[in-house]
Amino acid sequence: MLYIETWKRVLVWMVCAAGLVFAAPNLFYGRVELHNDAVKAIEARGSTPGLEADAALWPNWLPSDLVNLGLDLRGGAHLLAEVQVQEVYAAKMEALWPEVRDTLRDERDTVGTIRRQPAQDGTLRVKISKPENMAQALASVRKLAQPITTLTGVGSNDIVVSAQGDEIVITLSDAEKIASDDRTVRQALEIIRRRIDEAGTREPTIQRQGADRILIQVPGVGSAAELKDIIGTTAQLTFNAVINRTSDENASAGVGNKLIPSMDEPGTFYIVDAVPVVTGEDLVDAQPAFDQNGRPAVNFRFNPHGARRFGDYTAEHIGSPFAIVLDDEVISAPVIQSHIPGGSGIITGNFTVEGSTDLAVLLRAGALPAELTFLEERSIGPELGQDSIDAGKIASAVAFAAVLIFMFLTYGLFGVFANIALIINIGLMFGLLSVIGATLTLPGIAGIVLTVGMAVDANVLIFERIREELKTAKGPARAIQLGYEKALSAILDANITTFITAVILYVMGSGPVRGFAITLGLGILTSVFTAIYVTRVMIVTWFDRRRPKTIEV
Incomplete structure (x- = not known):
């Protein structure tokens, strides 16, 4: 019997209405975008008359999620960066030196005096005055080695300790270099992502390419230079002990120290201990503020580990200066007046309000572990994106109109039902894209155009099956029911296999390929729903009212 329960009909129409409501903001894209930006700005910085006016452009009680436009549609910046992983080797040796020094000092009666020697980056050389006890010195230093926990480095240690004459030579093992390179690129990837997210950009593409390269594509950014300003600053914050202050830029810092210029006092230089007391990696939070x-200024707060080290140092060095160093420039060198427990403090300097805000953002995002070298940079103007949008609109409109005309001419009234379902299908697809925050790219538009053709494929199978059933002299109600039942298996087979292909494209692909896969996969889901349920509800409702003796498909 051709019958659908009332609650099922209501549920189908509710799903359609919800999808169209969530898709509606995309019809007023510019207005809703201004509303969303204003709401975020009000939450972050407080209300102003201009922001309130922009926020009022769209009702708060309506959905305001939009389909994000990709780089090829919106315009933006494209960068290909290479991470200088070798820099991390030198940093690891600098961090290892205090441990080696303390270990050998405990063996002073055996190894004699110790002195660090100049060495190339990534190598630590220590000279001992009693080389006849070199074996014992090597054994003590080798106890500092840590096992590598990665699968490729199982059974290896992170350092290699050897002797050359009266010097102990410490280098990173090959397995540790491989593991370090991977960690460095992963860390850089995450920090770049956090910095771009902090800047409020929409749907960036940040992907690893090869062993040490990162692809960065950010829609809506004016130029590649602007994007480099967001991610290029290292924001490496350290707190270092001050050894001396000088006006001689050629002054010798000595082994284990370094000469750093002052940011606030031109012509002034500080000699500081190369090994920091605390680093920016121990920062938990940083917020713009004002001093007394x-x-x-910028308020900062350390994690428990950093707070303990910072507190211990300030307690032991009251009356001594210490340097707050940002990107190899001393931004402040205050004298420690008292013990600073709790791990919080304030960074002062010649900041503007905007400068303190930017510094807080960079500190919260964290320090890049190594320098980035930009191998490729491109800026895509919004006018090129608009050309792509216009071309996509024309292609979609032509395909849509051709399908509507074909379905009406081929199936008459039933074709009209299929056309209505097709329009609802497009609305549902944009509603889903908006809800999940997907990015629409030019290949994504191609996926929508393809979905337009595929969406009526299920209806073609159903209608042709109804035609076949009508030829067997069965009544129209029975023919419609059998048409839907017998076409269901073919519809599911075709769409499931296509959906599997879309999933593989998404998992294996990247960038534009993923954009195509997302729209194709969502289009399959919405087209199956509209073809099987929406058209059936419309046909059954029409049949209940008209009760025709015969039908023509």
Whole structure:
């Protein structure tokens, strides 16, 4: 019997209505985008008359999710960066030196005096005055080695310790270099992602390419230079002990120290201990603020580990200066007046309000573990993106119109039902893309155009099956029911295999390929729903009202 329960009909129409409501903001894209930006700005910085006006452009009680436009549609910046992983080797040796020094000092009666020697980056050389006890010295230093926990480095240690004359030579093992390279690129990838997210950009593409390269594509950014400003600053914050202050830029810092210029005092240089007391990696939070004189500053807070080290150092060095170093420039060198427990403090300097805000953003995002070298950079203007949007609109409109005309001419009234379902299908697809925050690219538009053709394929199978059933002299109600039942297996087979292909494209692909896969996969889901349920509800509702003796498909 050709019958659908009332609750099922209501549920189908509710799903359609919900999809169209969530898709509606895309019809007013510019207005809704201004509303969303204003709401975020009000939450972050407080309300202003201009922001309130922009926020009022769209009702708060309506959905405001939009389909994000990709780089090829919106315009933006494209960068290909190479991570200089070798820099990390030198940093690891610098961090290892205090442990080696303390270990050998405990063996002073055996190894004699110790002195660090100049060495190339990634190598640590220590000279001992009693080389006849070199074997014992090597054994003590080798106890500092840590096993590598990666699958490729199982059974290996992170350092190699050897002797050359009266010097102990410490280098990173090959397995540790491989593991370090991987960690460095992963860390850089995550920090770049956090920095771009902090800047409020929409749907960036940040992917690893090869062993040490990162692809960065950010829609809506004005130029590649602007994007480089967001991610290129290292924001390496350290707190270092001050050895001396000088005006001689050629002054010798000595082994284990370094000469750093002052940011606030031109011509002034500080000799500081190369090994920091605390680093920016121990920062938990950083927020723009004002000091006691009303000047812009940055409040910071350490994690428990950093707070303990910072507190211990300030307690032991009251009356001594220490340097706050940002990207190899001393931004402040205050004298420790008292013990600073709790792990929180303030960074002062010649900041503007905007400068203190930017510094807080960079510190929260973290320090890049190594320098980035930009191998490729491109800026895609919004006018090129608009050309792509216009071309996509024309292609979609032509395909849509051709399918509507074909279905009407071929199936008459039943074709009209299929056309209505097709329009609802497009609305549902954009509603889903908006809800999940997907990015629409030019290949994604191609996926929508393909879905338009595929969406009526299921209806073609159903209608042709109804035609076949009508030839067997069965009544129209029975023919419609059998048409849907017998076409179901073919519809599911075709769409499931295509959906599997879309999933593989998404998993294995990247960038534009994923955009195509997302729209194709969602289009399959919405087209199956509209073809099987929406058209059936419309046909059954029409049949219940008209009760025709015969039908023509």
